Amino acid sequence: ETGVTQSPTHLIKTRGQQVTLRCSSQSGHNTVSWYQQALGQGPQFIFQYYREEENGRGNFPPRFSGLQFPNYSSELNVNALELDDSALYLCASSLTGRTSARNEQFFGPGTRLTVL
Amino acid sequence: DQQVKQNSPSLSVQEGRISILNCDYTNSMFDYFLWYKKYPAEGPTFLISISSIKDKNEDGRFTVFLNKSAKHLSLHIVPSQPGDSAVYFCAARDTGANSKLTFGKGITLSVRP
Numbered sequence: 408e409t410g411v412t413q414s415p416t417h418l419i420k421t422r423g424q425q426v427t428l429r430c431s432s433q434s435g436h437n438t439v440s441w442y443q444q445a446l447g448q449g450p451q452f453i454f455q456y457y458r459e460e461e462n463g464r465g466n467f468p469p470r471f472s473g474l475q476f477p478n479y480s481s482e483l484n485v486n487a488l489e490l491d492d493s494a495l496y497l498c499a500s501s502l503t504g505r506t507s508a509r510n511e512q513f514f515g516p517g518t519r520l521t522v523l
Numbered sequence: 524d525q526q527v528k529q530n531s532p533s534l535s536v537q538e539g540r541i542s543i544l545n546c547d548y549t550n551s552m553f554d555y556f557l558w559y560k561k562y563p564a565e566g567p568t569f570l571i572s573i574s575s576i577k578d579k580n581e582d583g584r585f586t587v588f589l590n591k592s593a594k595h596l597s598l599h600i601v602p603s604q605p606g607d608s609a610v611y612f613c614a615a616r617d618t619g620a621n622s623k624l625t626f627g628k629g630i631t632l633s634v635r636p
Contacts, residue, residue: 411566438622440623440624442624442626447628448628448629449527449529449612449626449628449629450567450612450624450626451626452623452624452625455622463623497566497567499566499624503622511557511569511572512569512622512624513569514559514567514568515566516564516565516566517566
């Protein structure tokens with residue numbers, strides 16, 4: 408069973424640039440959630456994708472957008488990067504179904520984004 | 524406004540003793556609570572969870588207690604081992620269909636040999 412993988416591991420961008428982060432979900436999982444973890448904070452929910460559609464969004468501006476592909480992998484895109492976007496971005500996959508109401512989330516190792 | 528609070532940023536205990544990690548929440552809609560452990564350079568790893576219809580859940584050395592009236596939960600690790608040294612996050616999920624997790628800031632546990 409393959410776990411959740413994310414790429415790249417680290418990334419350095421400058422203010423105003425755009426970035427795309429990628430996530431491959433765990434085998435058998437159909438739902439992907441993205442979180443932002445700033446230094447000294449807990450992860451904060453950005454959004455979730457289920458069946459290739461956004462299924463809930465946290466308090467993040469529209470310049471944070473995402474995609475989910477038919478193989479359930481996902482991308483997080485951030486436009487017009489700001490200094491405060493520097494953080495660890497975590498992807499979590501889970502299985503959403505009629506009987507899996509508790510759908511535990513399994514996290515990837517994260518992408519460390521630094522905005523200069 | 525933080526809905527999940529872990530007010531102690533760190534805890535240090537002796538190997539073999541009990542570690543008690545506390546968590547408070549404010550949202551009455553939360554009905555499921557989880558603890559995650561995180562090592563540096565790794566993502567959070569699920570540790571143990573509890574539904575709001577229970578007040579205790581045990582898994583080996585780990586026990587989670589829930590006091591709904593006080594909106595408080597705690598994670599007990601006994602006996603503590605040096606390998607337990609990590610950041611522990613308390614997380615909560617509300618009754619909505621979306622499985623969004625709301626996390627606390629985390630507590631750094633150090634277990635001294």
